[in-house]
Amino acid sequence: MAFQFEILKNDVGSKARLGRMITHHGVVATPAFFPVGTQGTVKSLTPEELVEVGVEGILGNTYHLYLKPGHETIARLGGLHRFIHWERPILTDSGGYQIFSLAKLRKITEEGVTFQSHIDGSEHLLTPEKVVEIQRALGSDIAMVLDECVPYPSSHEYVKTSSKLTTRWAARCLNAKRDSDPALFGIVQGGVYRDLREESAEDLTQLDFDGFAIGGLSVGEPKSIMQDVLEWTTPVLPGSKPRYLMGVGTPEDILHAVMHGVDLFDCVLPTRNARNGTLFTSTGKVSIKQAQYADDPRPIDETCGCYACRYYSRAYLRHLYLANEILSSRLNTIHNIYYYMNWTKRIRVAIEEGNLVQFYQAQQAKINESEREGASCSETTIA
């Protein structure tokens, strides 16, 4: 089945949309959050556990899978879905972000980007055509174009040149795409500059992509810049196609971006935080290693219905974390992904019921209350 995106409802009070993406491996209700499965596994969980907490799609990192075990090996073994035993949609990035954050000795030319593997120093050339080929071999449902992810801060001149190159690469990716290939999304770049973001979005939307991603965020810029970029960019993007904010973010970030019209998210935050013992709850973040939980018989979150909260106490989770047990990562990850799935579900329900703005205001009031109570800002989430 060809990729389709349907908008079921536009929110009246914001730019949010309720929709669904139809892929070869099933339907995704949007706004949606995809957990990250960098190396062909969402760290610590099985596919069955992801399904149990309601995950409808995951992200795989092309850079990692290309280097290890290699896209050709995965293709020979029947594609990424079969290799990792995951039957629902997979979105793969193009590897651009990792080339610029992990690899060594990058060299960018018109042709593509040459880099050295962070694993063994071997040299590789990725071109726009090559990343389409790799993602075809993986058998993704949604593929991304090769882009240069510029660091923050970068000069207007540098970002302008880079964005233009990203757009030319995007056009080459689209040319390389075959009918049976994954859906292909373009990536808006342009750094923190309004004119460049608008230009990038305008240029890309001339091309017939299946959706558009907003890239180059979550690279160390202040929070307010993300809001600005969304405000500048989403109005330029066509209403009929899905919008994907790459690498974002906190529950608050997701809610804000949905209100700007974003449909899709991915982020390592719930899984990485879980392994570091930081848990999202309806009353704020919990750092499970704290001594206050040593004898605490309560679940992480008394309002949560996840496997970890149904059967285990904070005391046990603290013990597992301090004892460096694998089960600690597992239970914490189940809880945090469940939290994210529940959060996006509540957002979808609020759009459906026409009260997203009230939902947003209630969350803001909750944050303000926590801050008045002296909770540290970084320890506050909204729920």
Added chain:
Amino acid sequence: MAFQFEILKNDVGSKARLGRMITHHGVVATPAFFPVGTQGTVKSLTPEELVEVGVEGILGNTYHLYLKPGHETIARLGGLHRFIHWERPILTDSGGYQIFSLAKLRKITEEGVTFQSHIDGSEHLLTPEKVVEIQRALGSDIAMVLDECVPYPSSHEYVKTSSKLTTRWAARCLNAKRDSDPALFGIVQGGVYRDLREESAEDLTQLDFDGFAIGGLSVGEPKSIMQDVLEWTTPVLPGSKPRYLMGVGTPEDILHAVMHGVDLFDCVLPTRNARNGTLFTSTGKVSIKQAQYADDPRPIDETCGCYACRYYSRAYLRHLYLANEILSSRLNTIHNIYYYMNWTKRIRVAIEEGNLVQFYQAQQAKINESEREGASCSETTIA
């Protein structure tokens, strides 16, 4: 319900027995193997996964749980079963083995043993009465007496003195035991000396223990010594009570010991090997990191029905192992414990059907064949 042991059938061709142990938390079919859950978790697995592969009981390490999170904390939280969400039987050791293998600056007196924690150097005194109290607080189903686990090699004189002390400690443990306490097993020591093993067994069997363990093995002695010790010891033990060979062992070790009349085993081998990428299969051990598996679409063992073998290829398991992914430990552990559960089940069926000796001979023929084919001895298992 008070602890009971029933023998359902004595093997004609060997000293093997088919039986069942009835505990407060359910029935265990013997011969049985208990995986090790040192710190309140069988590393990497949930209780549900243990049940799925057929585990009927697990072992918890008193030394570790006493130090972290502490037996009093566990008691306040409702006992070990509730703390770790495991509803089937738990056997706890006395901590003796760990005091002699992990702790620092041990000092043994008639009263008990003083040692420094390997975690923070804090000083502790464990007496026979104290280890009964700790295991009561944990709420084990089967508790062990405090013993001195003598190193290999030790002189006849040292072992004689030590075994006598272990027996006096055992009597004190029994005196400290209350009616509602866990079942209590004595531990036969005596090193590699026939007279001392027999003396230890004779002295202990004068006391009304619920079962008898054979301790002080798997401490670096040659394999043949284990056979000798079993041959000397089990005939002295009463036929009506369960016999537990502590810390043993390979599938072959278990089969040999069953034929000497042993009913119960525990060992870290299946779980530790799993995390090191060594898998038990019906055709010998598999080291999953080997390059020969890079493109191998087959399951670990084509005759195995475990979750890992149902859904994942050797190629994927190799990838997960090399990528240092948590899922690697999980899938490998499920497979290895499933292998052990299946192995003990086959032993029970062979006793039931009266063909244990034939089963043993078939396994020996298999091993001999592998050896003729030039397989390294240490890489051979029987199945």
